[in-house]
Amino acid sequence: MTTEPRTLRASEWDVWYDKLMSAFAVTKSPEERELDRSLTEPERSIGVWDGDEPVGTAGLLSFRMAVPGGAVVPTAGVTMVSVAATHRRRGVLRSMMRRQLEDLRASGREPLVGLTASEPEIYGRFGYGLAARALWADIDTGRVALELPRELAADAARLRLRQVDEAAVVRDACEAVYARRVPERPGMLERGPGWERKPLLDAERLRGGASPLRAVLALRDGEPVGFARYAVRPGWSARGSAEAEVVLRDLEALDPAAHAALWQFLWGIDLTTVLRVSARPLDDPWQYLVSDVRRCGASWRDGLFLRPVEVGAALAARSYARPVDVVIEVEDDFCPWNTGRWRLSGDDKGAVCAPTREPADLSLSVRELGAAYLGGTSLAALERAGLVREARPGSGALREAATAFLSDVEPWLPHTF
Known part of the structure; x- marks a missing residue:
């Protein structure tokens, strides 16, 4: 077999879906199955195949999600992810996660991607941070x-x-x-x-x-x-x-x-x-x-796990509770195009974010950026956990950014996908 994912053909949906149901040990009603079929976007769904048998499944859904400030931003939703028990630890999941993010970047449609997790420990290594609780x-x-x-x-x-x-x-x-x-x-x-x-x-x-x-x-x-x-x-x-x-x-x-x-x-x-x-x-x-x-x-x-597809576009898509002007150094091993320094300038009217060579005020991984993005997880709390670093302790950059990122209401995902 090869672990290279390929796009799902519409004629393969039933066998692909049956493999997903087998992985979760679920038998859905005809009504549930029909709804899942109608909501699947085959052109954004992929699988890894061993001969005629699907051994890995994953899909993307096209959403628009509210972000701090009230804007509603195009956001992809990762869904229907499974790996057959017979093909674990062969790189199947990693290949599908990478393919999804590369496809998202190439399309330029969504600066953000989110998911709900059956096993939360899985997705942190792919850059997804816990952005909303329930x-x-x-x-x-x-x-x-x-x-x-x-x-x-x-x-x-x-x-x-x-x-x-x-x-x-x-x-x-x-x-x-x-x-x-x-x-x-x-x-x-x-x-x-x-x-x-x-x-x-x-x-x-x-x-x-x-x-x-x-x-x-x-x-x-x-x-x-x-x-x-x-x-x-x-x-x-x-x-x-x-x-x-x-x-x-x-x-x-x-x-x-x-x-x-x-x-x-x-x-x-x-x-x-x-x-x-x-x-x-x-x-x-x-x-x-x-x-x-x-x-x-x-x-x-845990509710919604979120990560930026493109850091600059994602940070510019929301507004901020107070004026902020900081340089953030981002580490993203899985999507190296995000790794580097980004200057974020914004307020409650909007923001801009672009690459820069200026010295960093804060350093963090893309997972922590995803966790803080919707304003429910404080950058200051992440700093106390050792996950965010202030380049010059006491400079005020952490406090400025932490206050700016916060939302006045808790973020919340209303339903799974």
């Missing part, structure tokens, strides 16, 4: 109260809630709210054609015994200003008391009142005692309104 919680709603300030409670009470047993019925209303939210939070993805179906996937194997997917809309003067999609998993104690769970799939709202009204609704569904929250923003507002945070079982997990 919040998970199992909230004991029988013992934890949601305590709203008086004015917020009054505003929430003025909204009308509309409950729908089939979430797909209000898909367009939900997508309109979601689209308005995208520029407000780094890491959020515009949903192109077909991607509006992703949050509505409701195959039996995904429910875990819960009900079909439901929805509730928050309406102000008849217009949707928020939504939640959820399911209910029934349960009863040995003594016959109800112990059902609310399983939240996603929630978006345009203002604090809509947020509050939707969380109140989820908190108060009859016969339920637990609200299961998964893959939410780290700064989700409900955390600041609960009576007992310990009984919420909150924890975080």
